[in-house]
Amino acid sequence: MTGNTPAFDSASFDSAILRETLGCFPTGVVVAATRGDNNAPVGLTINSFTSVSLDPPLILWSIALSAPSLSAFREHPAFTINILSKEQQSLCMQFAKPSDNKFKGVDWRPGYQEAPIISDALAVLQCKTYRRYEGGDHEIFVGEVIKMDFTDKKPLVFHRGQFVELADEKI
Template sequence: MTMLFGGGAAGKRDQERKLTRLMNSTNRPPQSNFDASSLRDALSCFPTGVVVAATCGNQGLPVGLTINSFNSVSLEPPLILWSIALTAPSLSAFRTHPSFSINILSSDQQDLCMQFARSSDNKFSDVDWRPGYGGAPVIKDALAVLECRTYRRYEGGDHEIYVGEVMQIDSSDRKPLVFHRGRFVDLAESAA
């Protein structure tokens, strides 16, 4: 029988080194050929809706931020996901409070979108809201609302990924706010 590697401890070490080299040469991700700005441009080609994710902060005060990283995950159980920057001041409230709301904005809610996209202690001061599932604030005239309990949290690079289990829903048939290539766009009526 042909010995591929020498015997004994030295042979085993040699074998492990060769296996590691082989695995590194086949599994290593290709060198990226883009910078953060080109990645942002490429991602902005994907049109999204716009959402305010909201929860309870200190002393039960409402906390929320504009997001477009929202997406559906599963129907059974009913799961959704979104992500929040590790640098966002509102992150600690989402880490602490076990429920949150997803408020999908309508086409006439651009101002609300921008209001929740700027750091402030009183984003809700002139917003009509009510406490929803688990006390998380729900924006009353949102296009649709998903009231969730935090199901899982995952590390996602410079963001934290939230998976929510949907506990209550509400929706209407107004037009959604749509974000594409860094600006709001009008959603063409679909031919019925």
Template sequence: MHATITTEPDLIDARKLRDVFGSFATGVTVVTSIGENGAPVGLVVNSFSSVSLDPPQILWSIGLSSPSHKAFCTHPGFAVNVMGADHKDETMRFCTPSEDKFKDVDWWAGNHGVPVLSNAVATLECETEKRIVSGDHEIFIGRVLRVDSRDAAPLIFHRGQFAQLGQSL
């Protein structure tokens, strides 16, 4: 195994860093909220993590240049929809900008009116408690208000592509 060592952060190649980040398998979520015009917004996020059980908190981050960034900054709530392996195509709708990402997607209005995707493996409905800008992203810490889950295989993201779990060890 070849290791790259540098003490100068500005010398780290962005493509190499992205590849290294991609070595860590993550679950796939669609984070949703409501935009300024009252329309639902959503994007695929793999920067999701639990923070605390007491109080119940989670975090996720969004790029400052994301077209949806302003909606999450102005609306008080959001939902984290953990996507299942059986809904890869639905998840793909939220990967790129489009006029209506929610067309033909089954959802309902949860807390603060935020879209909750009916096909999600699990959902956490949250209220934004804190936002922290760091680098080219903003981290959102949310208080969990309501949760739901079903027994299904999660969708995984690893090395730049979607995957699903194989056997448990």
């Protein structure tokens, strides 16, 4: 960075181009899940998940301040990170739109602090909420990993606004 970087100007800033630019970075796809009112399971599709620290074991993800499910994640002390397999594209879409019963037809079981574990996920991290940070129009959740499991299923991958398959060949 040079000292000449202009100050952020929201009037001329193009958030559509920012979205497209960020979309060039391929990610996995995750359902973050917790418990809400009356202990109901709550979850949403995210791709903002990433690893943070090995000691202590920390991960993070972010949620839009406008997301109806935010209050459940703020209030419950734990959540799960369910990393989706390439067979779980329809589940991904089911959790990517607002609904009172996103878990309808979904096979799941309670994990740490009753946070939902989605069956057949590629991998699951069971987390205690460690810190929450303000992040512009999102809130950043840092989780301490309490328990984890993984399989050798193939991941669901999101790149430039669509789902793609990971090539098996090493380069």
